[in-house]
Amino acid sequence: MQEDRTQRGPKFRRRAEARPDEVLDAALALFIENGFAATRVEDIAKRAGLSKGAVYLYFPSKEALLEGLVRRAVLPIAENALGALQNYEGDPRIVITAVLKMLALRLKDDKLIAIPKLIFREVLGFPELAAMYRREVLDRVIPTLEALLRNGIEQGYLRQVDPHLTIRSIIGPLMMHIAMAEVFGIMPEDGLHMERLIDNHLTILFDGLSAPPSARQWSSS
Numbered sequence: 001m002q003e004d005r006t007q008r009g010p011k012f013r014r015r016a017e018a019r020p021d022e023v024l025d026a027a028l029a030l031f032i033e034n035g036f037a038a039t040r041v042e043d044i045a046k047r048a049g050l051s052k053g054a055v056y057l058y059f060p061s062k063e064a065l066l067e068g069l070v071r072r073a074v075l076p077i078a079e080n081a082l083g084a085l086q087n088y089e090g091d092p093r094i095v096i097t098a099v100l101k102m103l104a105l106r107l108k109d110d111k112l113i114a115i116p117k118l119i120f121r122e123v124l125g126f127p128e129l130a131a132m133y134r135r136e137v138l139d140r141v142i143p144t145l146e147a148l149l150r151n152g153i154e155q156g157y158l159r160q161v162d163p164h165l166t167i168r169s170i171i172g173p174l175m176m177h178i179a180m181a182e183v184f185g186i187m188p189e190d191g192l193h194m195e196r197l198i199d200n201h202l203t204i205l206f207d208g209l210s211a212p213p214s215a216r217q218w219s220s221s
Contacts, residue, residue, distance in 0.1 A: 020058045022048045024072060025111075027065045032114055036066065036122045066122065067132055073115040077106055078137045085144045092152035093206055096170065100202065103174070104194040113192070116175075120182045142167055159211045166209070173201045 026047035030039040041062055045052045059065045081099045088095045107113045123130050142164075149163035177197050180186040 019048075019050065019054070020068070021072075023050065023055055023058055024065065024068055027062075028069055028111060028114060028118075031066070031069075031118055036062070036118070037125075041065075063126060063128065066118070066126065066129060070115055070119065070129065070133060071136070073112050074133070074137060077103065077112075078141055081141060082144055085141075085148055088148060089151075091157045092148045093157065093210065095148065097202055100170075100174075100198045101195070104198045107192075107194045113178075113194075116178050117182045120179055145170070153211075156211055158209055161209065169209075170205065173197070 023044065027039070027044045030043055030047060034043075039062070041055055042052045044062075044065065045055045048055065059068055080102060084095055084099050084102075107116075119129070119133065123133075145167055146163045149158065149161075149166055152158040153160060153163070174194075174197070177192065177194075181188075181192060
């Protein structure tokens with residue numbers, strides 16, 4: 001009997017460790033299907049195959065579930081972006097392109113693209129969600145991106161633009177693309193296609209942002 005319990009132990013531990021993700025998966029599916037307000041914790045528990053009390057062991061409220069979804073999906077992307085942007089030396093257009101294309105690739109995952117959709121739908125009703133997103137993502141990424149742009153201007157890669165305002169020009173079209181579909185119901189005929197949007201966006205952005213060759217502050221020697 002003891003041997004049987006020993007053999008079963010790791011399996012059950014793995015099951016317990018997986019349960020927060022199972023709860024989040026169930027919550028995400030129901031938030032998408034029914035909306036945040038209409039979804040009850042007992043509905044999430046039933047979808048996850050758990051009791052309502054078990055859900056509360058991991059997430060003390062429905063709002064905590066929404067925060068958990070954002071943390072699980074968005075924070076790893078933010079960490080990857082920061083890793084690419086921090087201490088980068090050279091043409092900022094290269095790393096901006098890499099980060100935006102990475103983002104487009106990640107957002108092909110239905111579970112990931114559902115998160116910004118949820119944020120647009122729910123954030124006005126839950127200011128604490130906006131505060132968390134700003135604290136965990138925006139307040140970390142924006143200064144890093146601003147420093148990257150400032151260096152690009154100083155080195156002659158970019159025009160003399162306002163780095164802080166330029167961040168809005170870099171990020172804004174992505175947010176508006178999702179908002180037009182989710183808030184206003186204006187969906188492109190063939191879907192969001194984030195990769196095509198970003199390719200189109202980068203063409204317009206860099207044609208306007210790039211400095212003429214005569215402005216470069218370095219030499220090849």
